Amino acid sequence: MKRLVAATCCLLVLSGCSRPHERSDLSVGKDAARTSEVNRVFERYRLVRNAAIKLLDPRPLSTVESDAVLDIDSGSFEVSQRLAQKQKQDTSAIDVTKVVTPHFSKYPLWFLAVVRDRAKGVNRIQIFERAQAADPWLLVASPETVAEIDLPELRSSGSKVTPVSPDNGKGMAMSAQAAATAYATTLGDANAPEADTVVNDSFIRQMRAAAEASTGLTGVKFAQRWTAEDVRFVLRTADGGALAFVTLLRYDTYEVKAGLTVSWPEGTPQQAFLSTGISDSGTLQYKHQVLLHLPGGNDKPRAIGQYGGVVGAVNE
């Protein structure tokens, strides 16, 4: 009897193994990237970035970076060139501690990776995007968190994480897009009604402190304006909230009375862009990438990481 069962099982297994069959689920979709692909993306990114750092030329970066990251890094290259400084190449081992690849049914595709920078003691929460099938993978967001802060746990179905529409505020105090707008408004005006809808976190306090220092300059009219770009990358967290990558544009405008000049210390990015200072009026443009955590329920959003810098200046 045992042999009969065994023989039947063998028959079924043999006939079942690798048996061609029609798929029951014909839905179109794919994971953004396989692990091997992610490794290749990182290798290529570091190779190109190090080449750009060596030359202090931001142009090669455009083949591996895009959007705010490219703007911020290009700005830092320009600063280094103007100040005749060198930047350090990244020759340490790539320490990718986490990779999250959402499932998509159409382009653009993107994935999230957490890269630990032991030298700086930070984690870079990076988003790589492939906008079109014929495009390469480009780094489009890279906010940094202190190494001690853990990312909120992401909600996943099996091995797949769930992207959230930026306008979807279900289960949260507001949508990711609304949170980005409220955050930018709060940065620009501490007394705005939106200031009560977000947490007064360390980033807001730091930006306000810098703004107050400029406002206190005698004979200088200072204005700071913040806007939020459209949010594109949002992931659902396990608590029902969301993790949103928000790009904020900051404009610091100085109107200086005749006979006065606003200048910055040697070696600063502002000094690199405005080496002669501002004698009449001028604007410094910044870009900040902020990682906003929108908790599930009615808790207020707060920034848990950021990356930014001067990307341009206008001296009139």
Place this chain on the structure above:
Amino acid sequence: MRTRLSWVLTGLGALSAVAGLALILILGPDGRFSTGPHSVETDGIAVVTAPKVISWVDLQIDVLAEVPAQKPVFVGIGNSVDVENYVGETARLEVTGFHTPWKPKTRQVEGRPGLPGAPTALDWWRTASAGRGGATISTNLPDETVSLAILSVGDSNLSGLKVSIAYGLKGGFFKGLGLLMLGAGAILLSRLMRRGEDIWAHDEGDDEDVLYVFIDDDGVEHEISAEEAEDYEVVEVEEVVVDEAGEVADEQPDPDDEPDAAAAPEPKPTSRFASRLNALKSSVGSTFERKPKLEPDAAAAAAAAAAAAASDDEELVYLFVDEHGVEHEISADEAEKYEFIDEVVVEVDDEPDEPPAPVPAPEERVMYVFVDEDGVEHEVSEDELADFEVIDEEGDKP
């Protein structure tokens, strides 16, 4: 129950055999079923299957695209998300339906005259190939929605395109062969089951052969069938190792082994059966004791009748002890040729043998020694001891 199972097995075996045979005949020794070349009417730069047209998984397919005049051509299979995005804005011939072996439905999709980038520069193709005049790919269809794309490379187009396709199963021929053999085996097995042959009882291995032997009262062995052996009770199971030449190898008993009560010869005045396994390397033998309900065979009945005549319920066993002390069971007639030495009455019952009683230790022997004036020792008896003076008494000291 067994008959029913055998018919089920026959059915499964037949199905397996037919499936195996069909695989062999359809796929052939290379495990593939080929069709083509088929002409594809297009003067565009892309022929692409729409998502969901390729719906099979684990099917091995080979695609050969040929174009005249050594034009460069590219063939690739990729996830439909990638392929659709890549050719989404390109004018193309889209295959919207397909039935094997070759029955495509197509539609012309308007769009740009060129591709957004060289297909050979993309890294998301699951499998791809490019060449002049032709290109071929071979892949196992994955468990995801994929699309096949045949694309021109450079400034050429796909006019004059011919496509050949081969469908297959990896190792299909041998899988078919395996199914055929499995089916044949199952059918054979089911026949054995219906004939009532005991095919399940002995799991020791296929190379073991069981020989059932009945030993009558005269010590004569009779070979019996397995069915006949079932009517008897197993008295003894022997394992006999037979070498390659078929000779029984000498078994060297382990001196450290405890005596095996079950294997020891039993002095029961009953007919006995012995079975032996006769195998190339090892065999197992069984000794059977007849069940009371069974009729003995003629020889055993005669012997039993003779024994019954000699003594009501007692049967006599004659033993000849040779000069080496080895006992040989002999018949009553043979016993008349020998001198009668001793008669031992053995009580036989169905109870298990009593464990052997411990052998009492030999009594301590006292030796009396007379030492003469020359210091020579002489052993003396206890009676002679009274004539001597006891000087010393030594105990055995280990």
